[in-house]
Amino acid sequence: MNSATATSIETSNGSASVSRRSGHDVTQNEPNNRTNGNGNGTATTKTPKKPGQKYRHVAAVHKQTRPSCLSHDSDAAPSFIGFRNLMVIVLDIYLGLLLYFLIPCHLLAAYLIELAAAQQARGSLKRVNDSPSGGPSEQERKRFHKTWVVVAWAHLFNITLALVLTTWVVYFKIHHPLIGTVTEMHAIVVWLKTASYAFTNRDLRHAYLHPVEGERELVPELYTQCPYPQNITFSNLVYFWWAPTLVYQPVYPRTDKIRWVFVAKRVGEIFGLSVFMWVASAQYAAPVLRNSLDKIASLDLMSILERLLKLSTISLVIWLAGFFALFQSFLNVLAEVLRFGDRSFYDDWWNSESLGAYWRTWNKPVYTYFKRHLYMPMIGRGWSPQAASFVVFLVSAILHEILVGVPTHNIIGVAFLGMFLQLPLIALTKPLENMKLGHTGKIVALMYFYAWQAKYGSVSKQMTTVSS
Structure with a gap:
């Protein structure tokens, strides 16, 4: 050795x-006659060198006697916090899936409510047709109104029970904020969809019972493919549950076939953007947030502003990636698989001339929902546009606070104020929209960019080459 x-x-x-x-x-x-240069012929021993990286194979790994961490003779008890975290996540997923599969129960209840109302409407129509006047009597009108009140309260109890149950479980039982957010968002979406289902069928039922008053002429021609009450089927409601829209219609524009290559591309986009957002959040956003906690605690305003400026860039990038993943990729996957024809989930919100135009174009499913079921009915009842907008943003602010505050277990009103305070900002920027400036601001920016390129950039180099 x-x-x-x-x-x-x-x-x-x-x-x-x-x-x-x-x-x-x-x-x-x-042992020859050659010397080391000093002529004395003696042996020379060099100073030992420190071992380099190429000697790492000889490092001593086992230096002392040590027991396994799970052995009884181990000095320190091992930590099982990783298993605890895994158990919490598994329990959160289990509760989230349980709440998700409870939703069809509430949809079944909504279907049974509308089925009973449709049966009652058939009987009422038969009595109206048998009457000498050929139209609904005052008693029939009161009966229709009473039926609608009962149906409305039944729907309200059903969907509110689903939302309250989900909110309670998410707030008190689900720890992981991502799982809680997905579960709470699904409950809010179903709450909005069921309300649209009830309101739309109410108007269709009214047109069905009052044909002599011209109500049927107000029903879109598209709905003749599935007239009321033929649309009251559970399969019709399940399709609406999955459809990428919040507004119920008996019939939707449909495509001829499913393009599976298109679906695969959109799924790839969802996966890639999800990984990107996770990496960006973990590597850039989370460290900045952690470094900001002590500054926020000490109320160091300048440092807080500096951290916010750092966070704004990565937050914008993550938001844009999330917007594309949700509105372009995910909703198009749903639409393609369901052959849902109307893919106008957003417009060119990046060209908005005012804040109001931005809110009307960046999230069209929510905008069309509130316009159809809240804003326009209030306008039709004599409310002013300002009052109707106030109610719309009030309801939207409450839903935003529930969506953000409940999964994070912090209902502090920030999301509510952030949404509700959009009203004065919309009022301030509305004159810009009324001025009809168009997109001249973008042209001005392009002119300055070209001027910079002509002076310093590639355009300047090309002009120099041509002149020489």
Whole structure:
């Protein structure tokens, strides 16, 4: 074990043998008449060098006797916090899936409510047709109104029970904010969809019972493919549950076939953007947030502003990636699989001339929902546009606070204020929209960019080359 390995090395002043013992190099002159340069013919020993990286294979790994961490003779008890976290996540997923599969129960209840109302409407129509006047009597009108009140309260109890149950479980039982957010968002979406289902069928039922008053002429021609009450089927409601819209219609524009290559591309976009958002959040956003906690606690306003400026860039990038993943990729996957024809989920909100135009174009499913079921009915009842907008943003602010505050277990009103305070900002920017400036601001920006390029950039180099 202590034997040395000799290696011959050619040098300028003769041959030398190199002995390696214990990782050190020792050079000795061979017994010839050549000296090391000082003429005395004595052997020279070099100073031992510190082992480099190429000697890492000899590092001592086992230096002492140690028990396994799970053994009884271990000095320190191991931590099982990783298993605890895994159990919490598994429990959160289990509760989220349980709440998700409870939703069809509430949809079934909504279907049964409308089915009973449709049966009652058929009987009422038969009585109206058998009456001498050929139209609904005052008693029939009161009966219709009473039926609608009962149906409305039944729907309200059903969907509110689903939302309250989900909110309670998410707030008190689900720890992970992402799982809680997905679960709460699904409950809010179903709440909005069921309300649209009830309101739309109410108007269709009214037109069905009052044909002599011209109500049927107000029903879109598209609905004749599935007239009321033929649309009251559970399959029709389940399709609406999955459809990428919040507004119920008995019939939707449909495509001819499913393009599975298109679906695969959109799924790839969702996966890639999800990974990108996770990496960006973990590597850039989270460290900045952690470094901001002490500044926020000490109310260091300048440092807080500096952290916010740092966070704004990565937040914008993550938001844009999330917008594309949700509105372009995910909703198009749903639409393609369901052959849902209307894919106008957003417009060119990046060209908005005012804040109001932005809110009307960036999230069209929500905008069309509130316009159809809240804003326009209030306008039709004599409310002013300002009052109707106030109610719309009030309801939207409450839903935003529920969506953000409940999964994070912090209902502090920030999301509510952030949404509700959009009203004065919309009022301030509305004159810009009324001025009809168009997109001249973008043209001005392009002119300045071209001027910079002509002076310093590639355009300047091309002009210099041509002139020379």
